[in-house]
Amino acid sequence: MQNKMKMNQMTESEITEFLEKAPVGRIATQNENGFPYIAPIHFVYYNQKIYIHGLPKGQKIDNILAHPKVGFEIDQMDGLNISAERKAACGIGTYYSSVIILGNAKMVDDADLKDKVLRLTVEKYVPDYPKIPFGVMIEKTGIIEIEIVECTGKRRK
Numbered sequence: 001m002q003n004k005m006k007m008n009q010m011t012e013s014e015i016t017e018f019l020e021k022a023p024v025g026r027i028a029t030q031n032e033n034g035f036p037y038i039a040p041i042h043f044v045y046y047n048q049k050i051y052i053h054g055l056p057k058g059q060k061i062d063n064i065l066a067h068p069k070v071g072f073e074i075d076q077m078d079g080l081n082i083s084a085e086r087k088a089a090c091g092i093g094t095y096y097s098s099v100i101i102l103g104n105a106k107m108v109d110d111a112d113l114k115d116k117v118l119r120l121t122v123e124k125y126v127p128d129y130p131k132i133p134f135g136v137m138i139e140k141t142g143i144i145e146i147e148i149v150e151c152t153g154k155r156r157k
Helices: 003-008 012-021 059-066 111-125
Strands: 025-030 036-041 044-046 049-054 069-082 092-107 142-156
Touching (some): 003 142, 012 044, 012 142, 025 049, 036 059, 044 111, 049 111, 059 142
Antiparallel strands (some): 044 049, 049 142, 092 142
């Protein structure tokens, strides 16, 4: 563990709260040429897993099917701490929160779980949206599940 990580480590409850509220995450997959592919996404945290909805086909999906090990990251910059002396750039610090996850991704096939994830997604991003059935959208929507293997969080207040 990095030395500063020991000082700024988030608690498990802080990590959970941040995962539940953060509006955007970034998933990192490996493409067919071995390069990382990083995409910003909407997501929900449910049952200690990350769920991402989107099209059922595309580069993210192709990458996950070929290489299920992924990275996932969320962050938030809360401000700057500028030293009163301002003698060097080192006198500037950042207030932030950051969570980095390593995990195994797979596509969700279970219709009930897909329905639950879509409902949680709507509740998170559009809480006043009418609760109407998803119907055929469940079948036409791809849901990625990330089972968390490792999770670390840092915060500087």
